[in-house]
Amino acid sequence: MQEDEESFIGLYRSDGTALVTYPEVDATAGKATTHALTDALEHDELAGKLITGRSFDKDQRLLIFRRVGQYHLFVTAGFLLNQLFIAWLHHFFLICALAGLPCSAIWALLGFSLRQLAAEERGWKKWREETLRRRDAEASGRHLQRMGALGNLVANVAHEFNNHLMAVNSNVTIARKKRYTDVEDQVLAVERATHNVAGLVRTLMGVTRKQPVKPAEVDLFEAIPKLRPVVRAAVGDAISIGFDVSPDLWPVTVDLAEFELAIINLALNARDAMPRGGKFTLSAENVKSESLLGGVQAGDFVLVTASDDGVGMAPSVAERAFEPLFTTKRQGTAAGLGLAQVLAFCELSGGTAKITTTLEVGTAVRLYLPRCVSREQRPTGQGKVHTTPTDSATTSVLLVEDNHEVAAGLAAVLRLMGHDVVHLDNADNALLALEGGQRFSLVLSDVQMPGKLNGIDLVDWLKTHCPGQAVALMTGYADELERARGTGVPIFAKPFDPQELTTLIQ
Ligand SMILES: Nc1ncnc2c1ncn2[C@@H]1O[C@H](COP(=O)(O)OP(=O)(O)O)[C@@H](O)[C@H]1O
Numbered sequence: 001m002q003e004d005e006e007s008f009i010g011l012y013r014s015d016g017t018a019l020v021t022y023p024e025v026d027a028t029a030g031k032a033t034t035h036a037l038t039d040a041l042e043h044d045e046l047a048g049k050l051i052t053g054r055s056f057d058k059d060q061r062l063l064i065f066r067r068v069g070q071y072h073l074f075v076t077a078g079f080l081l082n083q084l085f086i087a088w089l090h091h092f093f094l095i096c097a098l099a100g101l102p103c104s105a106i107w108a109l110l111g112f113s114l115r116q117l118a119a120e121e122r123g124w125k126k127w128r129e130e131t132l133r134r135r136d137a138e139a140s141g142r143h144l145q146r147m148g149a150l151g152n153l154v155a156n157v158a159h160e161f162n163n164h165l166m167a168v169n170s171n172v173t174i175a176r177k178k179r180y181t182d183v184e185d186q187v188l189a190v191e192r193a194t195h196n197v198a199g200l201v202r203t204l205m206g207v208t209r210k211q212p213v214k215p216a217e218v219d220l221f222e223a224i225p226k227l228r229p230v231v232r233a234a235v236g237d238a239i240s241i242g243f244d245v246s247p248d249l250w251p252v253t254v255d256l257a258e259f260e261l262a263i264i265n266l267a268l269n270a271r272d273a274m275p276r277g278g279k280f281t282l283s284a285e286n287v288k289s290e291s292l293l294g295g296v297q298a299g300d301f302v303l304v305t306a307s308d309d310g311v312g313m314a315p316s317v318a319e320r321a322f323e324p325l326f327t328t329k330r331q332g333t334a335a336g337l338g339l340a341q342v343l344a345f346c347e348l349s350g351g352t353a354k355i356t357t358t359l360e361v362g363t364a365v366r367l368y369l370p371r372c373v374s375r376e377q378r379p380t381g382q383g384k385v386h387t388t389p390t391d392s393a394t395t396s397v398l399l400v401e402d403n404h405e406v407a408a409g410l411a412a413v414l415r416l417m418g419h420d421v422v423h424l425d426n427a428d429n430a431l432l433a434l435e436g437g438q439r440f441s442l443v444l445s446d447v448q449m450p451g452k453l454n455g456i457d458l459v460d461w462l463k464t465h466c467p468g469q470a471v472a473l474m475t476g477y478a479d480e481l482e483r484a485r486g487t488g489v490p491i492f493a494k495p496f497d498p499q500e501l502t503t504l505i506q
C-alpha cells in the first residue's frame with residue numbers, strides 16, 4: 001500500500017459508513033465522502049470506479065470500489081488524478097527516453113544508409129559512363145591499330161608481289177632476248193616466283209578461312225620428317241632441330257600444304273624468338289582428350305607440338321598471339337599472320353591450337369588434329385570422276401571460266417595434253433550448249449561467274465539432266481565451298497597444277 005497522502009484506501013458498509021480508512025479520516029464523519037459513492041453502494045453495485053473528491057481535500061480522485069464477497073462491505077481505493085497523470089507522464093517519458101535512443105539511432109542509420117546508397121548509385125553511374133567511354137576509346141584505338149596493321153600488311157604484300165613480279169619480268173625479258181631458246185633457267189625462275197606468290201596468297205586466304213582446303217588422309221609419322229629441309233631453311237643454321245614423332249601415330253585428315261605452311265610459320269617464329277640460337281623441336285603423339293578443347297568435341301587427337309627455348313611471350317602477348325595482324329615485330333611480309341594461319345589450319349581440320357609460354361624460358365605451340373575416322377577419301381581434287389566413254393579417240397573438255405587469262409592458260413595446257421577444249425565464259429552459255437545436246441569427256445567449271453547461274457547450279461542441272469556427264473569444279477574462293485562440297489564432285493583449289501586434270505580425264 002502506498003504510504004503517501006495522495007493514495008487512499010477504505011472499508012465501507014453498503015450504507016456508506018466508513019469502517020476503516022487509510023489515511024485515517026474522522027470516523028465520526030460516519031458516511032462515505034461523496035454522494036456518488038453512497039449512491040453506488042446503496043444501489044448494490046458489485047464493483048466500479050468513480051471520479052470524486054475527498055472530505056479532507058478538494059482534489060479530484062479516481063475512486064475504485066468492490067464488494068467483499070457476500071457481505072455488505074466494500075473496499076475502496078482512491079488515487080489523486082493529477083498524481084496518476086504525473087506518474088503516467090513519468091512512465092511515458094521514461095519509455096520515450098528508453099525507446100527514443102535506439103529509434104533515433106535506427107533513423108540515423110537509415111538516413112545514413114540512404115545517403116550512402118544514393119552516393120553509391122551516383123558512383124556506379126559515373127563508373128559505368130567512364131567504362132563505356134574507355135571501351136569506346138579502346139575500340140577506336142584498336143580499330144586505328146588494326147587499320148595501321150592492315151596498311152602495313154597491304155604495303156608488305158604489295159612489296160612482296162612486286163619483288164616476284166620483278167623476277168618474272170626480268171626472266172621474261174631474258175627469254176625474249178634469247179629468242180625463247182635455251183630458257184630453262186628463266187622458266188624455272190618464273191615457276192619459283194609463281195610458287196612464292198601462290199604461297200603468299202594462300203596464307204592471306206587461309207587466315208580469312210577463304211582458302212579452299214584439300215584435306216586428305218595423312219600419316220604424320222611419314223610427313224613430319226620430310227619437313228626437315230624446309231624447317232632447316234626457316235630456322236637457319238644457328239638453331240638445332242629435333243624431331244620426336246611416335247611411330248604409331250593415328251592418321252589425320254588435313255591439307256598437307258597447309259600443314260607444311262603452319263610448321264614453317266612456327267619455325268619462323270621460333271627463329272625470331274631465339275636470336276642467339278637454341279633448339280626447335282617438333283614432336284607428335286596420340287592423345288585422348290576427355291574435356292572439350294576450345295570448343296572442339298572431346299575425342300582422339302594427334303598432338304603436334306612445336307617448342308623452342310626462346311624468349312617466350314608475356315601473358316598479354318600470348319593472349320593475342322593468334323589474332324590476325326597481331327605482331328610485336330617491326331618488319332616482315334604478312335606480319336601477324338603466322339599464328340593466325342596455324343589456328344585457321346587447325347580449326348579447318350576440326351581441331352584447335354594452344355600456346356604454352358614462359359618469358360625467358362620458351363614457347364610450345366600445340367596443334368590438336370582430330371584422328372581420321374574414316375579411311376575414305378574426301379570428294380575433293382583427289383576424287384575420282386567417272387567419265388562417259390567417248391566415241392572419238394580424243395577427249396574433249398568444256399571449260400567454263402570467266403577470267404580469260406586463266407581460261408587461256410588452262411586451255412593451252414589441256415590442248416598440249418591432247419584434249420579438245422571448248423571455252424565458254426559463263427554457266428548460262430554452258431547450260432545452253434549442254435541443253436543443245438553437246439557432251440564432253442569433262443565439264444570443268446569455275447564456281448563464281450557473272451550471269452544467272454554459277455558453277456554449282458550447273459553441276460546440279462547436270463546431275464539431274466545428264467547423270468552420266470563427268471564434271472569438276474575449280475575455285476579460288478571458299479565462300480561457296482561447303483555448298484560445292486555438297487555436290488560431291490571433285491573440287492580444285494586455284495591455283496592448281498593442270499597435271500592433276502590428266503588423271504581425272506583418263
Ligand atoms: N615462338 C615464339 N616465341 C615468342 N613469341 C612468339 C612466338 N611465336 C609467336 N610469338 C609472338 O606472337 C606474335 C604473333 O606471331 P605471328 O602471328 O606469327 O606473327 P609475326 O611472327 O608476323 O609477328 C609475334 O609477333 C610474337 O610476339
Ligand SMILES: [Mg+2]
Pocket residue numbers: 265268269336337338339
Ligand atoms: Mg610469325
